[in-house]
Amino acid sequence: MKLKEKLISSFLAFENQVDVDTYVHDIRSEAIKTFEDKGFPNKKEEAWKYTSLNKLLKNDYSVFPKQENALEYREVKQYFLHDIDTYKIVFIDGKYSSHLSETTHDAMDICLMSAALSKPKYRILIENYFNKIATKEGITSLNTSFAKEGAYIHIPKNKLVEKPIQIIHFSTGSEAALMLQPRNLIVVDENSHVQIIERHQSLTSNPVLTNCVTEVFANKRAIIDYYKVQNDKQDASLIDNTFINQKQESHVSVHTFSFGGQLTRNNLNYYQNGQRIDSTLKGITLIGDKQHVDHNTLVHHIEPNCESHQDYKGIFGDNATGVFNGKVVVEKEAQKTNAYQSNNNILVNDKATINTKPQLEIFADDVKCSHGCTIGQLNEDALFYLRSRGIPEKEARALLMYAFANTVLESVKIPELKKRINKLIANKLGVNIGFDL
Amino acid sequence: MLKIKNLHASVEGKAILRGINLEVNPGEVHAIMGPNGSGKSTLATVIAGSEEYDVEEGVITLNNENLDELSADERAHRGVFLSFQYPVEIPGVTVTNFMKTAINETRKAQGLKDMPANKMLKLIREKSELLDIDRKFLSRSLNEGFSGGEKKRNEIFQMAMLEPKLAILDETDSGLDIDALRIVANGVNKLKSSDNAVIIITHYQRLLDHIIPDFVHVLFDGKIVKSGSAELAHKLEEKGYDWIKEEVNA
Numbered sequence: 221m222k223l224k225e226k227l228i229s230s231f232l233a234f235e236n237q238v239d240v241d242t243y244v245h246d247i248r249s250e251a252i253k254t255f256e257d258k259g260f261p262n263k264k265e266e267a268w269k270y271t272s273l274n275k276l277l278k279n280d281y282s283v284f285p286k287q288e289n290a291l292e293y294r295e296v297k298q299y300f301l302h303d304i305d306t307y308k309i310v311f312i313d314g315k316y317s318s319h320l321s322e323t324t325h326d327a328m329d330i331c332l333m334s335a336a337l338s339k340p341k342y343r344i345l346i347e348n349y350f351n352k353i354a355t356k357e358g359i360t361s362l363n364t365s366f367a368k369e370g371a372y373i374h375i376p377k378n379k380l381v382e383k384p385i386q387i388i389h390f391s392t393g394s395e396a397a398l399m400l401q402p403r404n405l406i407v408v409d410e411n412s413h414v415q416i417i418e419r420h421q422s423l424t425s426n427p428v429l430t431n432c433v434t435e436v437f438a439n440k441r442a443i444i445d446y447y448k449v450q451n452d453k454q455d456a457s458l459i460d461n462t463f464i465n466q467k468q469e470s471h472v473s474v475h476t477f478s479f480g481g482q483l484t485r486n487n488l489n490y491y492q493n494g495q496r497i498d499s500t501l502k503g504i505t506l507i508g509d510k511q512h513v514d515h516n517t518l519v520h521h522i523e524p525n526c527e528s529h530q531d532y533k534g535i536f537g538d539n540a541t542g543v544f545n546g547k548v549v550v551e552k553e554a555q556k557t558n559a560y561q562s563n564n565n566i567l568v569n570d571k572a573t574i575n576t577k578p579q580l581e582i583f584a585d586d587v588k589c590s591h592g593c594t595i596g597q598l599n600e601d602a603l604f605y606l607r608s609r610g611i612p613e614k615e616a617r618a619l620l621m622y623a624f625a626n627t628v629l630e631s632v633k634i635p636e637l638k639k640r641i642n643k644l645i646a647n648k649l650g651v652n653i654g655f656d657l
Numbered sequence: 658m659l660k661i662k663n664l665h666a667s668v669e670g671k672a673i674l675r676g677i678n679l680e681v682n683p684g685e686v687h688a689i690m691g692p693n694g695s696g697k698s699t700l701a702t703v704i705a706g707s708e709e710y711d712v713e714e715g716v717i718t719l720n721n722e723n724l725d726e727l728s729a730d731e732r733a734h735r736g737v738f739l740s741f742q743y744p745v746e747i748p749g750v751t752v753t754n755f756m757k758t759a760i761n762e763t764r765k766a767q768g769l770k771d772m773p774a775n776k777m778l779k780l781i782r783e784k785s786e787l788l789d790i791d792r793k794f795l796s797r798s799l800n801e802g803f804s805g806g807e808k809k810r811n812e813i814f815q816m817a818m819l820e821p822k823l824a825i826l827d828e829t830d831s832g833l834d835i836d837a838l839r840i841v842a843n844g845v846n847k848l849k850s851s852d853n854a855v856i857i858i859t860h861y862q863r864l865l866d867h868i869i870p871d872f873v874h875v876l877f878d879g880k881i882v883k884s885g886s887a888e889l890a891h892k893l894e895e896k897g898y899d900w901i902k903e904e905v906n907a
Binding site for chain 1: 702705706707708709728729730732733734737738739741744745747748749750755758759760762763766798815819
């Protein structure tokens, strides 16, 4: 049976485990119909021209793991940001792990989607926010139809959440191949500030395909700093769909660090519904082998006096392939928009590939919009300069690549995370330089 | 210390150096002068190990070791230092981080452990004071947005940090005002000892008023056509290079 058919028939089995008399059930039923209709994206669609899911979809994925799996903290400690105090929402093969998690209901909710979807006290919030901004495409609808588990975060107004929140999805390889559909909902009310780190981590070489949907709502003057750490195993793939709705004067930044995995597709969509909004999208892609990373961004400027900043750096070695497709839409009403986009790439050898495409649709006449993309190699003069100071070739190349990516790294606001990313970069480049000196 | 015998080098098939012979001993200061395009900077970068040029003939030895097979970083580990005519801007790497990496990579190559952080800081403080460098300057990205003078001063700061056996200063005086020139020259003089040697590449006499050379060589058309004492530099300043060209052509 093909994966699509398998998923559709699994939906019936899924319905047997959940309460069908809820508001969400109608949404799920609607969504499975959409998925049935549209299916998985293919290369004929403009937005998927350079990213093919065909190979991945040939795996015979389990949709529901047969057994519950446990992990000890010491086995997976390395994947946590463990040197500072954090909230943790942890899942193992799609199931919540209370053992590894640290949640709260104390003045705010940092907990589970399954609880939010089933308990009456969350009902109004769910009705106001759930599935309101996720697009109705095949792949997101697939996630919506199986939406059951993930992180649910609601920060009421005037709260500074001091501890960062880590959302981590582990897959243990207990199934020969596993498909996961995590669903996160994050609502941050007026004047509140939160930092979130998200990671999907496979622990074995069994194939995993994660199709994740996250909806983020930043209400008036809210500040959200979101970090996505993508450094997964070679047989793990991720389709990440993140939708962000911003109200006036809110600031939302998303940093995406794509260092590993077989195929990674980041669909990152911002909608600015208010004035004086600031949206920041940054990313470092550092891959080799036959890895593939595709950033597909959208910033929709709807109202006047807003800003958006995009800065994506890519370093591609071996036979790695990259895609950057950045779309900025400035509506007629969105005067005085300041939109900036930049995508710079280094191809380490001549087999690596990058396809980069800025897409600007501007309907307002009083705006500042700039975009630029570059593809190049390391500067040989700079390399000689570093080597003439005693820095060997490998280390000199690493230092230059690090320097190239540093504009993204310098805006990471959690020092321990920055240190961790520095270390991941050094490991990835095979050098032992303390970049964060 | 440094021995160059019959060195020929070219770039993209075009001969630049056509048989250079030069011997530099510990404790000596040599000045290499010459008109534009005579091959001065090529000589400097070939000694430092640039792969941009093809060395077709001749040998360069440092303390009796042939440098031919050694990469730029390996030459640096053996004590070769080039102060660049045009230092490269490297955004994202601070001066301090750069120096720490350079020193620790050199130590690694010499089988030594990383320099302890407090010792490194002390060294940086000491050497930046020697060159009158503001502490804030050290946390800026390497050469990025530096003025011409700041770049050159930063080169000599790096030299002070790395304490090379053989320092080659390629047009270090260009872009320096009088005060900066004095600071840089003073720094070089303080670093000079009976164990190390300096090669100064310059168009003009003015740096040589502050760092007195033991020998002056004139490079013309890829060859050293005249050598002499510090006097020769004065004569060149006064008369230009035309009389040398005439002598060569005669």
